[in-house]
Amino acid sequence: MKDIGPVADLYRTELSRFEREIAGTTPAWMQQLRQAAGTRFADLGFPTTHHEEWRHTDVTPIVKTPFLTAKRGPDIAKAELEPMASWVGAGHLLAFVNGRFSPSLSLLKRLPEGVIAGSLEDSCVVSSGLLEAHLGQQAQYDDHVFVALNTAFLKEGAFIYLPPKMVIEEPILVVFASCANGEATVSHPRVLIVAGSSSRATVIESYVGLKDDLYFTNAVTEVVLGEEAVFDHHLLQQESRAAYHIGTLAVHQGRNSTFTSHSLAIGSTFDRSEVHALLAGEGGSCTLRGVYAATGRQHVDIHTRIEHAKPSCTSRQLYRGILDKQATGVFNGRIVVRADAHKTDARQTNNNLLLSEDAVIHTAPQLEIFADDVKCTHGATVGQLDRDVLFYLRSRGIDLEDARRLMTHAFGSELIRLIAQDRIRNRFTELLSRWASPSHSESLPA
């Protein structure tokens, strides 16, 4: 993994420039965190396909492209972001352009006493203790070079805090919009969510490209759930079709907490999305449902790891992939059951639909079970569109193209329809249906 070459040097140069620029503007602990992560980044270097975790995902294009740290975004008009944000209604909106918080594009509503949902940087002043306690704790940068890189540039981001027992019905939308303007740029979005015991909230993280630009998004999200907290998470990946996206979602769950995540990945030319959930208290429940759809030469890689550390926790993973043309996909779902995590109930299912002969999927479950008295099941399927169903649709007058489109959409819809909130479910449905429409390989996600 060593020998990281000129681009790693570039990142190091960028890092020192960055540190000089922001000298003295962030708390000392944050600067130390950045430094430790920066050192770790240099030690780790970029992975090659010899690295087990990166066997089917080659990061060479990222390593070879001299991405520069994104400048404060070109001022984008509210109208440009509107289609990416207004669907959720008039809820709380945190908007970022090229990783930088944009107060003017955000919609900061009055929130109940004690709730924080704003810029991480602003929160450093009043909530430094909270941030220090949690940032970098869930997303481990020790063994993950991209998390290390993100952490080395840690300064801005989104911070959401819910005091104990707080219930917020309206979803909070966090949009990371990118717009490279002809220069290959990189941003390192960071989200920290701390949900107090018995709190309840819904958050949507949305990554969107505003133009068909080449850029690199290297995101990290950390979620900490207190006892009995109930948290609904949603992730929309609609990056530009020329973009690279690497994202890590790290979740720490307290006793009897419930975490549910729905993701939809349709954008970017390259997507590596990881979820690491730690069921750290008894009785926790973690549900991950995701749909990934790729076409052309897109590559999409989902890596999950659910760790059952305590007894009587439940985990469910349900991922569906749709791969067309020469697209390649990877699903690697790991379930770890630690020695004293008896009465674990873990299930994992991955179904894939291949729409072309050239599309490829690598799917592999990874089970590491060190406890007795556990229920762990996994299953993976790879298939084509059902010919009988195709005929049934055609026998009703629907032409072949439309029949394929409808069936493709139906395949993903089976997961999407499980989203609890109407608006979010409708948005996911609409985006998938747009993806499945005949011109999907040419059109920009909007």
Next chain:
Amino acid sequence: MPDPILQISDLHVATAGKEILRGLNLTIRAGEVHAIMGPNASGKSTLAYVLAGREGYQATAGTIRYEGKDLLIMPPEARAREGLFLAFQYPIEIPGMTTLQFLKAALNTIRKHRGLEELDAIDFLALVKERAQLLDVDVDFLNRPVNAGFSGGEKKRNEILQMTFLDPKLAILDETDSGLDIDALKIVAGGVNALRRPDRAMLLITHYQRLLKFVVPDYIHILLNGRIVQSGGKELALTVEERGYGWLEGPDTRISEEKAAP
């Protein structure tokens, strides 16, 4: 005499390398209701599928004319758009697609083809409610994935519901009566009778004559071993009920008798 909607001449059809239909002739004119009766494995569904254009059913000889045009070169969707409708013996499940979505997609495609405007959501729902009531279909089940977890009777009623939506010129009902209790049978028969029109023809495929008490055909044909061996009026159904199919078997029709269930 009205023009023929369907003209089948000397049709031979093979599936999985085996010849199933072996020289079938049949003409159906507008306004007529025909029934095809025959024991299991006589080739009834094979005829239905070759008419609807299912892959794997190869017409090796003979012709099928539909409103004068060569049906065999038309893709399945073109046949449907031109008014051919098959109610499946075994309706197919579509996970992830609700019956409403399915109906809407089918209806709007056919409307578009016929130069009509697409129905908007409100008109569509109103139409669905009216038709569903007619067939005693619970509107709730229209929000469930097509045929998934439906009982046999629900699936059959769903087929007839689709038929009422697509306004066919030639409706082929493949054993729509099997698996229905008497109440459901009456409802389905009522739905079918309501669709009888001078410009529309029907082909009822059935094993038993049960359905034919409620939907009385103009002609009945007996299919045995891939050929129509007897044609007649509605009274033929009673003969079949009394005597079964055995009396019709000539020396050359006995080949696959051992496969035929009672």
